[in-house]
Amino acid sequence: MFALSSVHPILLPHPLNPNPSPRRIRRTRTRTRRRTLTPTSSREAERGVEFETGDSFFRRESAVGRDLGVLSASLLRRCCGGGGGGLRVLDAMCGCGVRALRYLAQGGADFVWANDAFEGSRPLVLANLAREPRFSTLGERRWVVTHFGANRVLADCYLRREFFDLVDVDSFGSDSSFLRSGIAAVKIGGLLYVTSTCGRSSGGHRPRCSLASYGAYVRPVPYSNEIGLRMLLGGALREAAAVGFQITPLFSYYSYHAPVFRVMLQVSRGKDHDFSHYGFISYCKLCGHSQTYSWDELGQISCPCRNGEVSSSVVVSGPLWTGPLHDAAYLSDMLRLATEWGWAYTDGKGNGVDLEKLLNLMIEESDPLLPSGYIKLDEIASRARINSPPLATLINSLRREGYAACRSHIAPNAVKTNCPMASCLELAHAIRHQR
Numbered sequence: 213m214f215a216l217s218s219v220h221p222i223l224l225p226h227p228l229n230p231n232p233s234p235r236r237i238r239r240t241r242t243r244t245r246r247r248t249l250t251p252t253s254s255r256e257a258e259r260g261v262e263f264e265t266g267d268s269f270f271r272r273e274s275a276v277g278r279d280l281g282v283l284s285a286s287l288l289r290r291c292c293g294g295g296g297g298g299l300r301v302l303d304a305m306c307g308c309g310v311r312a313l314r315y316l317a318q319g320g321a322d323f324v325w326a327n328d329a330f331e332g333s334r335p336l337v338l339a340n341l342a343r344e345p346r347f348s349t350l351g352e353r354r355w356v357v358t359h360f361g362a363n364r365v366l367a368d369c370y371l372r373r374e375f376f377d378l379v380d381v382d383s384f385g386s387d388s389s390f391l392r393s394g395i396a397a398v399k400i401g402g403l404l405y406v407t408s409t410c411g412r413s414s415g416g417h418r419p420r421c422s423l424a425s426y427g428a429y430v431r432p433v434p435y436s437n438e439i440g441l442r443m444l445l446g447g448a449l450r451e452a453a454a455v456g457f458q459i460t461p462l463f464s465y466y467s468y469h470a471p472v473f474r475v476m477l478q479v480s481r482g483k484d485h486d487f488s489h490y491g492f493i494s495y496c497k498l499c500g501h502s503q504t505y506s507w508d509e510l511g512q513i514s515c516p517c518r519n520g521e522v523s524s525s526v527v528v529s530g531p532l533w534t535g536p537l538h539d540a541a542y543l544s545d546m547l548r549l550a551t552e553w554g555w556a557y558t559d560g561k562g563n564g565v566d567l568e569k570l571l572n573l574m575i576e577e578s579d580p581l582l583p584s585g586y587i588k589l590d591e592i593a594s595r596a597r598i599n600s601p602p603l604a605t606l607i608n609s610l611r612r613e614g615y616a617a618c619r620s621h622i623a624p625n626a627v628k629t630n631c632p633m634a635s636c637l638e639l640a641h642a643i644r645h646q647r
């Protein structure tokens with residue numbers, strides 16, 4: 213059933229590394245593991261589900277990313293029951309199999325395909341999945357484990373027309389070579405959950421890297437981590453458009469561990485190519501003002517502080533996703549479900565993340581009045597030549613002045629606001645005099 217056919221040229225993976233050999237992957241994995249990961253096999257539990265990590269790549273800090281994936285799977289199961297064949301999930305880079313197991317045990321998946329190119333993890337993944345019954349009450353197999361390059365698996369789904377309701381691609385480094393095949397493996401209306409840990413292309417210090425991976429020339433700005441998410445979304449939009457689809461971001465999550473960029477995308481048919489949220493973001497190094505530009509406005513990029521004149525102080529990144537990072541209604545559904553399951557708060561013993569706090573922050577960030585980017589308190593302090601104002605006081609002052617303002621889930625010491633930088637600095641001075 214899972215014999216893989218040849219790959220269609222449209223979906224060809226990375227030309228130099230179409231199906232990385234286990235040897236190559238083992239080398240990468242070992243190098244990384246020595247630096248940051250669980251050194252030896254351990255028994256773990258996440259939200260009550262137990263599993264072993266063996267010598268697979270496993271990061272405890274990614275538990276929140278797994279929680280968000282499981283909540284999404286369950287919402288999909290509830291809203292459409294996964295269509296006729298139940299909810300089918302493809303975990304294309306399963307590591308020790310924890311996600312696949314959690315999709316089955318908690319996300320309501322009826323079938324999970326767990327794949328990882330590292331063949332040595334097979335006994336471990338099988339043992340972890342064996343914690344769940346292998347057959348459904350109807351006698352259908354509930355999971356299968358394979359060891360191929362992710363692109364080969366994703367392309368094969370497309371070629372055999374066996375689409376999945378949720379495809380999870382949890383890669384190391386850039387995910388850009390999996391975007392097109394990942395989109396092609398998802399059912400229309402289904403979800404693609406992608407991860408990138410490529411800080412090199414998002415930070416703006418290596419614009420050629422970001423250009424190579426995502427087709428976006430990215431420059432350093434104080435809100436680079438949000439730019440990283442927007443670059444990933446922009447890359448996904450472009451890859452989707454190339455094969456006749458469109459994507460809607462349901463949530464975009466950045467975690468400073470690693471760093472990790474994760475986005476959950478809903479894939480739909482692209483009737484007419486909609487590039488209204490695909491453009492450019494400028495940042496003026498002189499005054500700190502940021503602005504979004506569409507393709508039609510490319511010739512007009514300048515900063516109000518330069519009276520519309522072209523200036524080298526204005527750096528431009530793009531093309532990127534310039535639309536909303538999240539869907540607020542979807543996040544509210546996730547929060548309701550997390551509360552229902554008792555996942556909204558930590559258990560006080562250091563287990564789990566405060567999902568209520570995280571999801572509420574993301575809901576606030578979804579305010580359509582808020583522009584791209586955020587302003588770090590350090591930037592306000594250095595521009596105003598004062599100590600950083602307290603974040604809560606600044607947000608309250610901005611709101612009293614009629615601006616939209618909230619915290620950012622990406623940077624704990626930053627404010628997202630539609631207030632121009634100059635007025636932010638005046639408010640920061642006023643706060644200082646009040647104290």
Ligand SMILES: C[S@@+](CC[C@H](N)C(=O)[O-])C[C@H]1O[C@@H](n2cnc3c(N)ncnc32)[C@H](O)[C@@H]1O
Nearest residue numbers: 269270305306307328329330361362382383384
């Ligand atoms: C970030 S880890 C996955 C972690 C796992 N999803 C979890 O939540 O614990 C990435 C995994 O992808 C595997 N891998 C790397 N390149 C791959 C490729 N091209 N195709 C399939 N698997 C790959 C590695 O062996 C590694 O186990």
